[in-house]
Amino acid sequence: MEKRQATVGAVEARHFQVGDLVDVLCDHNLGDQRVNDWLQGVVVQADYKMVAVQFNQDVYLTDGWMVPDRVLWARQDSDKIRLSVKRRIRRRKG
Amino acid sequence: MATRTVSRRGREVRRKGPVEFPFTEQDVRQISQRLQEPKWLAQRRMQAWEAFQAAPLPSVKEEAWRRTDLSGMPSDRFILAPADSLRVDPHLLEPLAAEQHGALLVLQPGAPPRLEGDPGPEDSGVVLADWATAVQRHPALLKKHLGTVVDHGEGKFAALAAALAEHGVLVHVPPGVQVGQPLHSVLWAPGGEKGFFSRVLVVVEAGATATYVHETASPTLGDNGAAADHPTMHAGTVEILLGEGAQLTFVELQNWGEHVWNFTHERARVGRSGVFNWIFGSVGSRLTKNFSELSLEGEGAEGRMSGFYFADGNQHLDHDTQQNHLAPHTTSDLLFKGALVERSRSVWQGMIYVAPGAQKTDGYQANRNLILSKQARADSIPGLEILADDVRCTHGATVSQLEEEPIFYLMSRGLPRREAEQLVVEGFFAPIMQRIPFEAVRQRLEAVIDRKLGGGV
Numbered sequence: 001m002e003k004r005q006a007t008v009g010a011v012e013a014r015h016f017q018v019g020d021l022v023d024v025l026c027d028h029n030l031g032d033q034r035v036n037d038w039l040q041g042v043v044v045q046a047d048y049k050m051v052a053v054q055f056n057q058d059v060y061l062t063d064g065w066m067v068p069d070r071v072l073w074a075r076q077d078s079d080k081i082r083l084s085v086k087r088r089i090r091r092r093k094g
Numbered sequence: 095m096a097t098r099t100v101s102r103r104g105r106e107v108r109r110k111g112p113v114e115f116p117f118t119e120q121d122v123r124q125i126s127q128r129l130q131e132p133k134w135l136a137q138r139r140m141q142a143w144e145a146f147q148a149a150p151l152p153s154v155k156e157e158a159w160r161r162t163d164l165s166g167m168p169s170d171r172f173i174l175a176p177a178d179s180l181r182v183d184p185h186l187l188e189p190l191a192a193e194q195h196g197a198l199l200v201l202q203p204g205a206p207p208r209l210e211g212d213p214g215p216e217d218s219g220v221v222l223a224d225w226a227t228a229v230q231r232h233p234a235l236l237k238k239h240l241g242t243v244v245d246h247g248e249g250k251f252a253a254l255a256a257a258l259a260e261h262g263v264l265v266h267v268p269p270g271v272q273v274g275q276p277l278h279s280v281l282w283a284p285g286g287e288k289g290f291f292s293r294v295l296v297v298v299e300a301g302a303t304a305t306y307v308h309e310t311a312s313p314t315l316g317d318n319g320a321a322a323d324h325p326t327m328h329a330g331t332v333e334i335l336l337g338e339g340a341q342l343t344f345v346e347l348q349n350w351g352e353h354v355w356n357f358t359h360e361r362a363r364v365g366r367s368g369v370f371n372w373i374f375g376s377v378g379s380r381l382t383k384n385f386s387e388l389s390l391e392g393e394g395a396e397g398r399m400s401g402f403y404f405a406d407g408n409q410h411l412d413h414d415t416q417q418n419h420l421a422p423h424t425t426s427d428l429l430f431k432g433a434l435v436e437r438s439r440s441v442w443q444g445m446i447y448v449a450p451g452a453q454k455t456d457g458y459q460a461n462r463n464l465i466l467s468k469q470a471r472a473d474s475i476p477g478l479e480i481l482a483d484d485v486r487c488t489h490g491a492t493v494s495q496l497e498e499e500p501i502f503y504l505m506s507r508g509l510p511r512r513e514a515e516q517l518v519v520e521g522f523f524a525p526i527m528q529r530i531p532f533e534a535v536r537q538r539l540e541a542v543i544d545r546k547l548g549g550g551v
Contacts, residue, residue, distance in 0.1 A: 026508060048537075049520075052507075061508060072508035075517070080510075 015076050016043050016051045021084040024053050026072055027060040034060065040084050041072070049076055113170040117258060117289070119143060121174055125260045129229050134237060142246035142256035149250040161441040161473050162383050162412045167355055172289035172327045174258065176204020177312075180284040186309055187280070190532040196275025197222050201261045202282045203290055213265075214273050220304075221266040222277050225293065228264035235266055239297050243333035243361045249385070251329040251357035255291045259330070262293035265306055269299040269337065276305040276532070284312045286324025286353060293331050296344065300337035300365070305531065307345040308332075311378065314351035324353050325380070332360035336368035338392060343371040345530060349542070350378035352407060359385045366392025366421075373529055374430075376403040376411055377542045387416040390424035400529040401430035402539065405438030405470075406546045412441040419448045419455040419485075428459040431526050433519055434470035435546060445477040446487050457487040464522050465495050466547075516547050 016022060023038040030037065039059065045052040055070045074081040122143045126136040151169070152159040182200055190196075197211040199222055207224035214220030221232060228236060246256035263279045283290045298304055315324045328350060336342055350356050356379040364370045376382060388397040403411045417426040432440045446457040463472035474491035496518060504514035520527075520543060527536050 024508075049517075059508070061506065065506070067506070067508065073504070074509065075513050078513065 016046050016081070018043050018046050022053055023082050023084045024072055024074065025080040027062060028057060040086060044071065051076055051081060053081070113168060115169045116173060122257050125258060129226055129260065131229055132233055135229065138241060139257050142253045145246050146250060146253035146257050149253060151250060158414055162381070162410065168325050171287045171325055173287055175288050177202050177283040177288065177290070178285040179205070180313065182280065182282045183311065185538060186282065186311060188534055190276050190278055190307060190534055196277055199224060199263060199279040200282065201280065203261055213277055214271065218271050219268040220271060220273055221264060222279070223264045225260065225262035232264060232266065235264065235297065236295070239333070239335060240295055243335060243363055244331045244359050248359055252331055252359040255293060255329040255331045259291040259293040263308065265296040267298045267302040267304045270301040272302065273304040276307055278307045281310045282312065283328065286315045286326055288326045290326070290328045291330065292328070294333065296334045296342070298336050298340040298342045301339045302337070303341040305343040307535070309347040309349065311349040312351040312354060315353045325355060326353055327355040329357045332358065334362035336362065336364045336370055338366045339368060340365065341369045343531060345373045345535065347375040347535065348378055348382065352378065352380050352409060354379045356382040361387040361389060362397065363389045363391050364395040364397055367394040368392060370397045372397065372399045374401040375539055376401070376413070379409065381410045383412045385414045387418065388426060389418040389420060390426060391420045393421045394423045395421065396425045399428040400526050402523060402526045403432040403440060404543055404546050405440055406435045407438060409438045415444045417446045417457055417459065419452045419457055422451065422453045422455065424452060425456045426458065429526065430461045431523055432472065433464040433466060433522065434472055435466045437469040439471045441473045443475040444489070445479060446489065448480040448482050448485050448487065450481045452482050453484040455482065455485040455487070459489045461491045463493040464519065465493060516544060519543060519547060
């Protein structure tokens, strides 16, 4: 008789905290083109469920609308957010 | 002369009536002998057995069962047998709260019960015991209280549980004792084509305080309809007594596999100035019929009932609640919230009863349902029966679908639709989740929501 495990789920560990440098899979500009790729940002708010990430360039929804304050939200367990693999990218001054 | 050939299609053969259960009087006697029960308890079992035999299987002609049809229940396939030896889901054994790891009692029919930790300081007299231990060491408690809250005459399944229960939990908190750590018990009963029966008796004496979590669970058997091929049943009773000024938080989580037909009769009797906080979580089983009754018997008693249910597939969850105000200045507050996906169905039928003379009573009941699939259905039937003239009783019921506006706002922050919908559903349940005093339990339930939404929205 085939069995599968009980329907209770695992308790997810908390992943991201405020200040973490993260990459988010989102629509943004690369040169002259709009791309859907990983973009670096900083976690500006986080709880056990949600993360808010601030970017320093324009980001867009999948239907093309720009997100005004460059803040995207994601669930803590979303596969569209990960700890950044690159060092912090400094903004050009002036 | 040419002859015409008339072909006739035979009618589908249908069962004419309910199928008999395979249990016998000999089963009742054997259970009683195995537990080495005293004569009075063995006699009570036999009385319950007689009540079970005398009662017909509930039918949709009865009001309480009008929306829950048992005619398809394969009663003849439920055999008294030990549970499979599958190890207990480790998530059920985790501490309820990081800094609060009280006593844990694990019951698995066919295996010795396991008690970890101490229910309270050694000299406090707090009892958290499995049924065999309760029968041997605490017969006076059982004799005094067992069956005084839920009588075996209340229904066929209450009688069946009283006659055949071999597993159960006794919780006793002596007068004035404050139990700091939560008490936790788990009934884990994996297996197909079996019948499991349990009893829970909780007695919190005058001035005592406790928190108790009771979980019933099993894994679903197989996929692709295999669950229907190996039906199993559970019938149980839960009896709760709160003395004068006692306080109890009771969290009850039902996560049976989706092959289990589950029936429970539960009642809490709250004494003068007692405070009872009752929290239900119901996410499992093929079919559940649950009778829960809160009886506020002493002046100034308070009770809160918070229910959470989430059904998917072909699940049918039926909760029948009753809030009895039997004394003046009593307060009850009921909130049941449920979500349904796929072809599942829920029934909530609630009643507030105010007895003559129970003046200055404040009773409230609300049932909110979220329908997430076209084929899902929720029936919500609130009711009031008031026989006093200076009371405040209100009720409400809603059945609704996901609103687009909050989903739009979440999507405007880059969340995919699916995640946005999950968040809105979690927000819908938040008022109930906040009443569960353990983070680990909340997160487990949220994980169940996520899993069920994975196949639903």
